[in-house]
Amino acid sequence: MQLAWKEIRHSKGRYALIMAVIILVGYLSFFLTALSYGLAQANRTSVDAWDASRILLSDDANGNLVSSSVTKGEESAILGSSADSEDSAASGDKAIEPVSVLQAVTKIKKAGKASGEGFNTVLLGVRSSSTLVPELVSGRAADNDKEAVASESLSTKDGVQLGQHVSVGRAGYTYTIVGFTRTAEYNTEPVIYVRNGTFTLPSAYASMTSASEASSNGQQQSGQSASAADSDQTVVASGLVVRDASKKISLPDGMVSLDIDAFINNIPGYQAQVLTFSLMIGFLVGVSALVVGIFIYILTMHKRHLFGVLKAQGYSNAFISRSILAQTLILSVLGTLIGLLLALLTIAVMPVTVPITVSPYWFAIISGVLVLFSLIGAAFSARAVSSIDAIEALS
Amino acid sequence: MTSANTNNTQTPKAVLEFNEVYKDYPDGDTTVHALAPTTCTIHSGEFVAVVGPSGSGKSTLLTIMGGLQKPSGGSVSLDGREYSHMSGKELARLRFDTVGFVLQSSNLVPFLTLEEQLRLRSSYAHQSFDARRATSLMQDLDIEKLRRKYPDELSGGEKQRAAICVALFGRPAVILADEPTASLDTSRAMGVADIFSRASRREGTAVVMVTHDERLLEECDRVLTIQDGHLEESTAERASQHA
Structure with missing residues (x-):
């Protein structure tokens, strides 16, 4: 972790690019999530208050x-x-x-x-x-x-x-x-x-x-x-x-019973809005993971000689791979936090007419997914380390 | 075979032993014999030069000595441990514990200061940082004032001395140097050879240096000549001992 942090600090410009991608994607993801959640809530808060089954x-x-x-x-x-x-x-x-x-x-x-x-x-x-x-x-x-x-x-x-x-x-x-x-x-x-x-x-x-x-x-x-x-x-x-889920009811002809979640999904426009936002956020996070993964992979390949030297000196694949993953973890956590902060600032200045709501639960999920997907992207680079030959250090 | 005089009275220990070691590469339908069957021993405290024209097998020899690649046949012992059957992980650990590499290009980590490079070794080995040894080595190599400098802030000669410092810090049994003076002028090249010579005497570290530079040979105890994969041994008295 320390090695990873030292490299980030030493090569600020290089890592600022990756960080910027994560910040922007994080910012957009959090903002869209707050909008999506706010809009969803605007459709359903009164129904949620029923606490009905x-x-x-x-x-x-x-x-x-x-x-x-x-x-x-x-x-x-x-x-x-x-x-x-x-x-x-x-x-x-x-x-x-x-x-x-x-x-x-x-x-x-x-x-x-x-x-x-x-x-x-x-x-x-x-x-x-x-x-x-x-x-x-x-x-x-x-x-x-x-x-x-x-x-x-x-x-x-x-x-x-x-x-x-x-x-x-x-x-x-x-x-x-x-x-x-x-x-x-x-x-x-x-x-x-x-x-x-x-x-x-x-x-x-x-x-x-x-x-x-x-x-x-x-x-x-x-x-x-x-x-x-x-x-x-x-x-x-x-x-x-x-309200009582266990209540036994004999329905007369012409009446139907709807589970409350299914009822909410039937609110006109609700499902279309939620699906649209979910797909946007999902693709955004997915593309971000791909971009971060590609960035890390390019950096890894750029550092083949260094990794060859380290391997020649006896540093293990696991040590080098951990360093790459630690670097991605630092970048993605920092980028996500900064993106979150910017999104919260933006939300704070939004007019009250904008249906935007901060959901700590969904923000935590989006943060986790952003970090996890970045790590998965970096895992491919970490795997590539084992293919680097220590003899490359002599070339 | 001549062994160097070390500053202790013990019999020099064999740190590198080649027994009928050879290396073949497939090249299309043919096989390239990069290293013919070779038997030799390098002892602690020896400063050995390996010379030969390009493509003669010097690098192959050095990489097998350092456990960077395994031979096609024969057995190699590094600090008393035969490594032919070791896993990649075991071999990496053996290299870390017993070999110090000094390469033609910098083998320094570009984002660490000189002192941090040494600390990295200690941290990887789960050892506390030996600040006294670090300072002593840096003073000996005249780079003490560079301890907080990054590699890109060092000159070519300073970089090589820093690389030697990192290589020596872990008290390796053998230092393998690949053309360490290739980019240096005469006085700096002689300075590097002198450092190896002193290290081998003071620390009892065996030094194997692949070089084209004949000016350095007078500093060495032995000179091994390699041509078309065949290793021949000649003996040289260390210039300093002549004096």
Whole structure:
């Protein structure tokens, strides 16, 4: 290790080139990883906060919560099938909770009127005291149908404040923001948590029977109208979130159960984004390993005479190979650390609107892979040492 | 065969023994006889020159002496150990422990100072660095002031003295020098020969020097002449002993 370090210090210019490659690749890899992770999180943080094992959706929704609808009859059948003596729908089963979703533009209301350009949001309708709402970072929980808690990103990015009234969608559902949760986003939009049933699901229109259509004509504002409330065909939620993996559920016809990871992968655009970034980062690291490996190999071949001299003097192949690997280890660790530092500095100055998140876990993996792949590249050079003949020292 | 007078009274020890050693190379359909069957012994404290025209087999002889390549037949003993059946790793260790090479081109590690070159040897051998021996050797070779210099900061003569210092530091049984004065002017070449001569007497190290330079022969105890792979031995009195 000492020998390797002395050579790097003595031939700074030569090794600076290799180091620069590793720094730049590391920088780009970390930055892309933070972007990829940030974007992935922007798609799924609200779902992760559910801490759910699976979700029940209508089978014609193609795994997409927004397109799904659960009728009162289906909900009752599921909760009834899963209920036991102490765990019933009536008592508010925490293991299975309904969730409704509406993607809509939200505007801040000033002097009783919605104003400004508005911002994209997702309304998630949940039960009162639902465990699907992430922990609050400020304010308090919603107490009634007119109150809502929102992702803190609405406060940091869009300037929404506690106590402000917001108007959601063309229907103009109005809520008062009484609290902010830690960042919760769905499909890259910030989430506003409200009581389930305080807004009409778009899927409800499609699912309504002709009878309920007739009875609900002109009453969309209330969604689940009094006349439809008794009907089993009334849409009461987009899906049912199941937290307990061991819960046995008898699914009625027209409903499917999706593992939560599969559900997240079905969020529109999520998988394409994750795959695109993963491939970019993977190729970047792979190409970097190749470049570093080639650099080290060229340097090794450049030092054939020196290695021949060392071998003539009795230094073993293992000693010389270890020196090459130690050199690569030093260069890759230093290059990766500097790349990481530069990426962190860049991330720190990024505007809050950029979905970028530092993930220590993924950064550690990327660092490990960068160092490991560089060492694998250098291992070919280390192997080449055994082919160098000590007699070359005399030539 | 003449053995050199060493500064101790013990009988000189055989450090290199060739017994019917020969080397053949395949060259297409023919075989090149690089070294004809040769028998010779080099003792501790001897300063031996090997002379001969280019392509006569000098380098082949030197590489077999140093265990850099194995002979096609015969047996070679280096410091009492026959190495024909040794593995590459064992042979490398034998070289490290018993042979010091001084080459025509620099055998110094370019990114280490002179003192670091010596420390590298100690570190590889898992020994503590013998600073007194290092200083004594450097003073003797008049390179003490160069101990913190890198090879590219040294002149040709200084480089050769530094290489000799590194070669001697491990107290080898034999030093094998390949044209060590090829790039040096007369006074520097004579200086290098003088260093070998003194080293062989003081340290009891055998020195085998391949050279074209006849000016150096008067410093040697023996001169071996090689021609077309055949080694002939002649005896020379060390010039210093004549004096």
